[in-house]
Amino acid sequence: METLAEHTAWLVDRFGDEDEYAGLNSFAHLQRVLDEQCYRIPDLEDDDDNQDSADQGHPGDESPGWQPLQTYTSSSDSTETAEDEPDSESLERDAEDRHDHIGLEESDEIDSSSLQNPHDDEATYRSKDAEDYFGYKSNIAETCDGENPFRLITAVRVDTNNTDDGDLLAEDARNLAEETGLRDLLVDGGYTHKEVEKCCRDQEITQHFTGITGQRPAAEKMSLAAPEWDGTRMVACPAGHEPFEQNHYETGRISGKMDKKFCDGCQHQENCFVEEQQEHYSYGFRERRVEVAQRRRRLDDPAEQEFLNLRAGVESLMNEMYHKDGEKTKFTGKIKVKNASIAKAMGRNLKRASRFLESEAKQEKSTG
Structure with missing residues (x-):
């Protein structure tokens, strides 16, 4: 990991100013990994006041102070023999010297929004009940009045899984009141949110919590x-x-x-x-x-x-x-996961409505 971090830093420094590379999505991922999961050790970075002349940058090296990954010499200038080739121990020592320039963040210091997988760079990390989760979370609202002949899904909200539940509900609370005549909202204790509560007061919606976070007096x-x-x-x-x-x-x-x-x-x-x-x-x-x-x-x-x-x-x-x-999910990217969830909800609603209509038809036939 330290070797990879060192190489990552060298690549970012070397090609960061070249549009041909810096514009690539893969290069952006490389930069994110370096920014989010690594750190530079300042006192070992380039410092003109502390460098000997022998430590100055080599011709063609645009990242002074870094050891080149490979060095090429012409046959006329080369005096190296088989006996002069570096052994494995010296290579390891060189690698260890390079490691000192880049440090790896501790796992508990890495933000949950950091890159989890370049295949889906919007996915995030979340730990809940001692379980690790990667990806997205979905909040769904449905009708539950006892007088309803069947339930209907009324809202689907998808976001990264490190998003607070209250933030998701805040986006839907007002719409639910306007579109469904919502008056009672049943949620668990994780949906405590000032913006939602203000919206509910304004819309005369009563929130009912299945639990309350915090210690009981x-x-x-x-x-x-x-x-x-x-x-x-x-x-x-x-x-x-x-x-x-x-x-x-x-x-x-x-x-x-x-x-x-x-x-x-x-x-x-x-x-x-x-x-x-x-x-x-x-x-x-x-x-x-x-x-x-x-x-x-x-x-x-x-x-x-x-x-x-x-x-x-x-x-x-x-x-x-x-x-x-x-x-x-079968998809990657928040918008695709969201659309797939909405499509599923539409399918569930159609099935519920279909079952209800079939039941009504059977009753009418039986009565007839």
């Missing part, structure tokens, strides 16, 4: 979902009292002050989120914490759990769409 601490909220305004604390002063800042922080006559001796005082000040009690936290607390409370509701069971169907859909093929 201690049981003895009062949940921030315990008060009655109207957006970022606290309508009433758990004891039924409204703060006499409240503030909501652009940073997303909310704060308020409670009258001492309400908080002193309150049954919730020991585990409440307010803190005693000289003339009042106060609280302050980011509105995000309130939103997460409210989600946790909904998640603990048995009715919500039953509603979330509707999402189970999407897991079988993913198996139907991809896992039957061993999770491997």
